[in-house]
Amino acid sequence: MSNWMDIAALNDVPRRGARVVRTAQGCVAVFRTAEDDVYALDNSCPHKGGPLSEGIVHGASVTCPLHNWVFSLDTGEAQGADSGRVRTYPARVENGRILLDKVVIAARTPA
Amino acid sequence: MTQKLIIIGAGMATGRALEALLDTASDAYEVTLFNAEPRGNYNRIMLSPVLAGDKTYAEIETHTLAWYEENGVTCRFGERIASIDRESKTVTAQNGDVLPYDKLMFGTGSTPFMIPLPGHDLEGVIAYRDLEDTERMMGLGPGDKCVVIGGGLLGLEAAAGMAARGVDVTVVHIMGHLMERQLDEAAGYLLRKALVDKGIKIRCSTNSKEILGAEGRVRALLLDDGTELPCDLLVMAVGIRPNVALAAEAGLAVGRGIHVDDRMVTSDADILAVGECVEHDGAIFGLVAPLYDQAKVAAKTLLGEDAVFVQKELSTKLKVTGCDLFSAGDFTDGEGREDIVFRDPARGIYRRLVVENNIVIGAVMYGDTADSNWFFGLIRDRTDIAGMRDTLIFGPAYQGGAPLDPLAAVAALSRDAEICGCNGICKGRIEDAIAAGAGDLAAIKATTKASASCGTCTGLVEQVLAATLGEDFVLPAAAPICGCSDMTHEDVRRMIKSQRLTSMPAVWQECGWKTSCGCHVCRPALNYYLLADWPLEYQDDPQSRFINERKHANIQKDGTFSVVPRMWGGITTPHELRAIADAADKFAVPTVKVTGGQRIDLLGVRGEDLPAIWADLNAAGMVSGYAYSKGLRTVKTCVGTDHCRFGTQDSTGLGIKLEKTLHGAWTPHKLKLGVSGCPRNCAEATCKDIGVICVDSGYQISIGGAAGMDVKETEHLTQVATEEEAIAVIKAVTQLYRENARYLDRIYKWMSKVGLDWITERVETEQAALIERFELSQSIYRHDPWAAHVAQKYDSYQPLANLVLEAAE
Numbered sequence: 001m002s003n004w005m006d007i008a009a010l011n012d013v014p015r016r017g018a019r020v021v022r023t024a025q026g027c028v029a030v031f032r033t034a035e036d037d038v039y040a041l042d043n044s045c046p047h048k049g050g051p052l053s054e055g056i057v058h059g060a061s062v063t064c065p066l067h068n069w070v071f072s073l074d075t076g077e078a079q080g081a082d083s084g085r086v087r088t089y090p091a092r093v094e095n096g097r098i099l100l101d102k103v104v105i106a107a108r109t110p111a
Numbered sequence: 112m113t114q115k116l117i118i119i120g121a122g123m124a125t126g127r128a129l130e131a132l133l134d135t136a137s138d139a140y141e142v143t144l145f146n147a148e149p150r151g152n153y154n155r156i157m158l159s160p161v162l163a164g165d166k167t168y169a170e171i172e173t174h175t176l177a178w179y180e181e182n183g184v185t186c187r188f189g190e191r192i193a194s195i196d197r198e199s200k201t202v203t204a205q206n207g208d209v210l211p212y213d214k215l216m217f218g219t220g221s222t223p224f225m226i227p228l229p230g231h232d233l234e235g236v237i238a239y240r241d242l243e244d245t246e247r248m249m250g251l252g253p254g255d256k257c258v259v260i261g262g263g264l265l266g267l268e269a270a271a272g273m274a275a276r277g278v279d280v281t282v283v284h285i286m287g288h289l290m291e292r293q294l295d296e297a298a299g300y301l302l303r304k305a306l307v308d309k310g311i312k313i314r315c316s317t318n319s320k321e322i323l324g325a326e327g328r329v330r331a332l333l334l335d336d337g338t339e340l341p342c343d344l345l346v347m348a349v350g351i352r353p354n355v356a357l358a359a360e361a362g363l364a365v366g367r368g369i370h371v372d373d374r375m376v377t378s379d380a381d382i383l384a385v386g387e388c389v390e391h392d393g394a395i396f397g398l399v400a401p402l403y404d405q406a407k408v409a410a411k412t413l414l415g416e417d418a419v420f421v422q423k424e425l426s427t428k429l430k431v432t433g434c435d436l437f438s439a440g441d442f443t444d445g446e447g448r449e450d451i452v453f454r455d456p457a458r459g460i461y462r463r464l465v466v467e468n469n470i471v472i473g474a475v476m477y478g479d480t481a482d483s484n485w486f487f488g489l490i491r492d493r494t495d496i497a498g499m500r501d502t503l504i505f506g507p508a509y510q511g512g513a514p515l516d517p518l519a520a521v522a523a524l525s526r527d528a529e530i531c532g533c534n535g536i537c538k539g540r541i542e543d544a545i546a547a548g549a550g551d552l553a554a555i556k557a558t559t560k561a562s563a564s565c566g567t568c569t570g571l572v573e574q575v576l577a578a579t580l581g582e583d584f585v586l587p588a589a590a591p592i593c594g595c596s597d598m599t600h601e602d603v604r605r606m607i608k609s610q611r612l613t614s615m616p617a618v619w620q621e622c623g624w625k626t627s628c629g630c631h632v633c634r635p636a637l638n639y640y641l642l643a644d645w646p647l648e649y650q651d652d653p654q655s656r657f658i659n660e661r662k663h664a665n666i667q668k669d670g671t672f673s674v675v676p677r678m679w680g681g682i683t684t685p686h687e688l689r690a691i692a693d694a695a696d697k698f699a700v701p702t703v704k705v706t707g708g709q710r711i712d713l714l715g716v717r718g719e720d721l722p723a724i725w726a727d728l729n730a731a732g733m734v735s736g737y738a739y740s741k742g743l744r745t746v747k748t749c750v751g752t753d754h755c756r757f758g759t760q761d762s763t764g765l766g767i768k769l770e771k772t773l774h775g776a777w778t779p780h781k782l783k784l785g786v787s788g789c790p791r792n793c794a795e796a797t798c799k800d801i802g803v804i805c806v807d808s809g810y811q812i813s814i815g816g817a818a819g820m821d822v823k824e825t826e827h828l829t830q831v832a833t834e835e836e837a838i839a840v841i842k843a844v845t846q847l848y849r850e851n852a853r854y855l856d857r858i859y860k861w862m863s864k865v866g867l868d869w870i871t872e873r874v875e876t877e878q879a880a881l882i883e884r885f886e887l888s889q890s891i892y893r894h895d896p897w898a899a900h901v902a903q904k905y906d907s908y909q910p911l912a913n914l915v916l917e918a919a920e
Binding site: 007008012013014015016017019020021022023024027030034035048049050051054055056057058059060061063065066068070074075098102105 | 287
């Protein structure tokens with residue numbers, strides 16, 4: 001049985017932008033790149049808890065709005081001189097819809 | 112024994128299958144070929160060269176009637192199949208003939224998708240699919256107008272073909288750039304430029320609303336924004352759908368296409384299918400290479416031989432003369448993928464390779480596709496490129512070749528490209544001066560005056576020196592805008608103005624950006640430069656703005672926002688204060704603070720409550736205070752002659768007028784003003800970016816103050832006698848700052864670079880023109896973003912989904 005859960009239309013998230021999905025354990029940020037790839041990460045920067053969904057998306061990276069830490073959307077790793085990691089979650093797009101893995105999302109612990 | 116084979120559709124796939132079958136065993140089958148089009152097989156992908164006049168129909172006909180006759184194929188062209196009886200293995204033709212078969216092959220191809228816009232059934236609305244469509248387009252000529260809906264491969268080939276015949280062609284494309292499925296933005300930009308040079312009008316990000324007719328014929332296309340595009344012919348080229356109706360009626364398994372296995376056999380063992388009508392392993396096919404592979408496999412299957420169809424990597428080329436582009440594989444970001452980008456602005460070249468685990472998985476090339484086969488080979492063969500990674504992008508001839516040339520963008524400029532805007536000096540003049548012996552910046556300044564005024568073009572002048580003199584000139588190191596580029600802010604700004612760069616992809620290409628879409632440092636700067644220099648042409652990009660400007664509120668350390676309504680000149684009313692108090696209660700605002708700029712700040716508002724609190728404040732007549740912006744913040748005032756016994760002029764009134772005229776204007780950094788009614792200066796005007804001190808004889812205007820990291824007193828710009836003159840000078844100096852300063856330089860920093868004298872002179876001599884350009888920009892940007900977001904973007908502030916209950920299940 002598939003664990004993929006329909007979240008929203010791809011077009012509900014702007015290109016080079018993000019929106020959040022609220023869960024009982026805090027928000028997951030869903031990012032969309034210029035080329036319509038979709039990524040899901042914890043919406044909280046490991047530095048000072050900045051909301052990553054509000055950052056500027058460039059290539060497959062996002063810059064935290066609070067102190068400009070840059071994270072790979074793919075691995076969640078902080079880039080450059082900073083070190084830290086944001087949890088990532090499986091996400092995919094099918095027929096213009098964004099899907100998240102509901103088992104993985106449900107198994108999250110509070111961020 | 113000879114068996115009976117009936118083929119439905121005489122297209123490229125069935126044509127190739129027939130050839131393969133006849134080559135191998137010419138007497139194995141007695142073949143009957145049905146075709147709905149009244150002709151045999153022709154090379155459909157060559158219709159574009161026919162349209163463009165480069166080829167004739169005779170040249171693209173692949174099988175003539177004589178060929179069919181020689182090979183004993185019974186042709187029933189212009190006839191459709193009415194039904195299929197799989198039990199008795201017969202087909203019924205349109206005229207009622209019932210024909211038995213041993214094997215049946217579908218080659219029904221695809222149907223162009225027609226958007227069901229009102230008016231899509233008018234005469235003169237066509238697809239681009241067959242010779243009839245092509246002939247309709249060939250019937251147009253100079254003086255005729257045509258609109259093409261769809262900026263994909265087919266739509267652009269149609270547009271280019273008609274443009275070559277002198278037709279006035281407009282392409283309307285719903286996506287942000289052309290051929291978005293094959294190209295990224297940068298290559299899409301270069302393609303658009305080439306097509307515009309051919310006289311084709313291109314409208315991207317454009318929605319069609321309705322096709323307008325007159326007496327049953329198409330007259331114009333009406334767009335969402337109310338624009339009407341008149342046309343004599345409207346071509347829809349928005350995609351194709353596998354033609355599965357007949358197969359579905361016959362009870363075969365169909366999805367998007369007719370399901371086939373690896374041997375091209377459908378869910379019925381005696382029925383095969385090839386071409387654009389099939390679905391194999393979830394994929395459907397629109398390009399010719401896999402269709403030919405399918406045809407060969409189908410022929411072998413018919414002969415009882417083993418063969419397996421395997422999907423391969425595909426590549427795309429556009430058949431438009433002068434537009435060399437190539438795309439293959441997967442070139443989306445992500446999944447541990449890295450980009451290698453090469454741009455040569457001089458030759459209009461863009462290349463991008465996507466590498467994953469040392470294997471090239473995708474490529475986009477524009478301008479020079481000579482090496483495309485080599486790159487395609489790397490993708491197809493999954494070659495390990497670890498050993499040649501550093502030079503890979505230059506192609507096979509340059510293995511171990513030269514590094515990127517940071518001077519390429521300037522070397523590419525034409526001789527009439529303006530380098531120094533202050534003195535109107537073109538690149539050619541500088542080159543001439545160098546040829547005449549000027550060997551350094553000082554000599555260029557002395558002989559041409561280039562970079563002798565505001566100095567922001569210094570970097571470009573030095574690069575012209577370096578590009579012209581080569582090793583004889585050592586380029587001083589200047590900090591580039593960010594890691595994406597070799598150019599400084601000043602260089603990029605000059606390029607945007609002098610080369611008329613009006614979009615972000617244009618800047619990335621012409622200035623040789625090294626990343627595919629910039630970063631958080633350069634994108635906000637470019638967004639500002641573009642909207643300031645091209646207010647009408649460029650559309651503000653919220654995704655390139657820092658969150659505060661994207662959401663029109665200031666982000667706080669806990670992720671909440673602060674909301675500051677505008678209080679013109681620092682004046683408020685009991686009614687407004689009540690509304691603010693009510694909003695603070697309603698949205699449980701934890702902190703209400705009076706700011707240094709004479710405003711009230713509501714701190715700690717949740718992101719999703721922003722539109723609701725704005726709606727309440729809007730309802731009380733208040734608008735966004737832009738307290739988050741690199742733009743006009745506040746005009747701080749004292750009470751002036753209204754109440755003060757020392758006031759010399761109506762400082763409050765002037766402050767309100769200034770704020771009303773300047774609000775909404777984006778500037779390189781924040782812009783704060785102050786107007787004091789007398790030299791006692793209660794509004795602290797002399798530490799603002801622009802300050803006004805009222806005196807008996809008029810208004811003293813000074814600029815370049817600051818009271819932040821640096822503390823600066825303003826310097827005197829001018830004194831004027833009337834309020835109108837004061838407003839005019841302030842608008843002019845604001846526009847001069849907007850047009851010339853580097854992003855994130857306050858006025859005092861800009862002034863320290865260009866000098867107060869230069870500013871004073873420009874404001875005096877060019878005041879009217881500066882004000883005109885300021886007003887032009889304000890015609891777009893002087894508005895309340897809160898009201899706009901409440902009306903249009905309310906949902907975007909809410910969570911995409913709420914799974915709080917989901918998890919509790």
